[in-house]
Amino acid sequence: GRQNSQPRSVETELGVTLEDLYNGTEKKMKITRNRETPSGMQKEEKILTIEIKPGWKRGTKITFQKEGDQLQGVPAGDIVFVLAERPHSRFKREGNNLVYEATITLPEALCGHTLTVDTLDSRRIRIPITDVISPGFLKVVAGEGMPISKQPGAKGDLIVKFNVQFPKHLSDNQKAGLMRAFNSP
Amino acid sequence: GRQNSQPRSVETELGVTLEDLYNGTEKKMKITRNRETPSGMQKEEKILTIEIKPGWKRGTKITFQKEGDQLQGVPAGDIVFVLAERPHSRFKREGNNLVYEATITLPEALCGHTLTVDTLDSRRIRIPITDVISPGFLKVVAGEGMPISKQPGAKGDLIVKFNVQFPKHLSDNQKAGLMRAFNSP
Known part of the structure; x- marks a missing residue:
């Protein structure tokens, strides 16, 4: 043998x-x-x-x-x-951070938006954003990433990446109103 | 020797x-x-x-x-x-095509814009765009690319890639006006 x-x-x-x-x-x-x-x-x-x-x-x-x-x-x-x-439907892990891709509409991106994210421990966190959100805008939420195994209690960050969905079409009336609004004080 | x-x-x-x-x-x-x-x-x-x-x-x-x-x-x-x-200040060549990166403001992207491009033979062409221009939007202008050396008279295309510059800040008044405009017919 x-x-x-x-x-x-x-x-x-x-x-x-x-x-x-x-x-x-x-x-x-x-x-x-x-x-x-x-x-x-x-x-x-x-x-x-x-x-x-x-x-x-x-x-x-x-x-x-x-x-x-x-x-x-x-x-x-x-x-x-x-x-x-295993691949996750909402998050990508990058080291100790979690990356979340949020797709929002252009009106949301411009007029203010509160993002709701369901965490991996089944909490629902609200992330209010008052800045103008341009495509590629990143919002970092400290401490909402992955636990750090060697530092009990410590966590990485949650990084939200924004995709901004533009309307496919705008009417002449909408365009005129938008132009007025952009030009207003 | x-x-x-x-x-x-x-x-x-x-x-x-x-x-x-x-x-x-x-x-x-x-x-x-x-x-x-x-x-x-x-x-x-x-x-x-x-x-x-x-x-x-x-x-x-x-x-x-x-x-x-x-x-x-x-x-x-x-x-x-x-x-x-040599690198060019306005165009990148991709085969027979010329690629032009245009940076426009968000109001221009939404409300209509006519792009002006100075060609390599010193013409100034106007490219009117009435579509909503989302980031990454491509406009192809046929026949405004590079000459094709083996097909006298033929030219490739001019491909315009758009960067959309968002405003850094919007006032509450502007946000309200934008929301009204997006929601109007």
């Missing part, structure tokens, strides 16, 4: 949501492993519990030592889970 | 303007070359005339055969000019 003196580690991707990484969570993973026993090869099932701490990043490795297959007299290898972050 | 049986060509960059490439032009280049004669080495000066045809592109090579140095019994090499396009 084969002779490998080194135990083999097995890496498995563990896809988690941004909510999981924000709030922290526990994942239970059922593994099946082969164990050589005096009475022959046995398949064992086992539940491994992975504690995901708030702020962990994609690529983080969680190692369960000697939980892999144990075959042919070689010590059992490790099982390693590698965190993968 | 050295023995090279192959004549050496000399490549020289020839920087020209976009106007030169649009209109065509003649460039006179003074070269100095070494010639071996029965009475020894002679330095010669010569004027080479390069005819640049409308629509030529950067990288075009113009070769003057046997106008290079002639040394040690080896036939004279060629002199090769390679067209390089």
Whole structure:
């Protein structure tokens, strides 16, 4: 038979949501492993519990030592889970920051707008903006980003990027009114 | 001494303007070359005339055969000019098209605007735009691009890209007027 003196580690991707990484969570993973026993090869099932701490990043490795297959007299290898972050419908993570793309209409961009954002821990925050919002305008909301795993209690920022949707068409009447308004004091 | 049986060509960059490439032009280049004669080495000066045809592109090579140095019994090499396009203050060339970036104000973008563009042959063209101009809006003016050297009389397009400059600040009075105008029929 084969002779490998080194135990083999097995890496498995563990896809988690941004909510999981924000709030922290526990994942239970059922593994099946082969164990050589005096009475022959046995398949064992086992539940491994992975504690995901708030702020962990994609690529983080969680190692369960000697939980892999144990075959042919070689010590059992490790099982390693590698965190993968599933795409999120509202946020993109950039380091410790969260980036949120808001699309607003031109009247909202010019006349003032209060943005409502549902956070990853299910709060609804209101972000009032009184500045004129030009395309590409960024609004930084300090402390509403991802938790920073090495600084308990600290969080990155929420960065809101604005897309401004122009009307497809304006009537002559609307154009005249807009021109009057731009030219008024 | 050295023995090279192959004549050496000399490549020289020839920087020209976009106007030169649009209109065509003649460039006179003074070269100095070494010639071996029965009475020894002679330095010669010569004027080479390069005819640049409308629509030529950067990288075009113009070769003057046997106008290079002639040394040690080896036939004279060629002199090769390679067209390089100098950056232009108004236009970027993209193949046969010219790209023009226009920065206009938000009132101009919304209420209608006639753009004035000075062409590479010193005409002033007017481009009336009645559509709402959103950021990134493109206006294509057919036939106002670069001449196409292989199709005499044909030209590419002029592509106008719009940047829309938002006002930094709007008064409450202006905001109210804008809102009224957007909401009017």
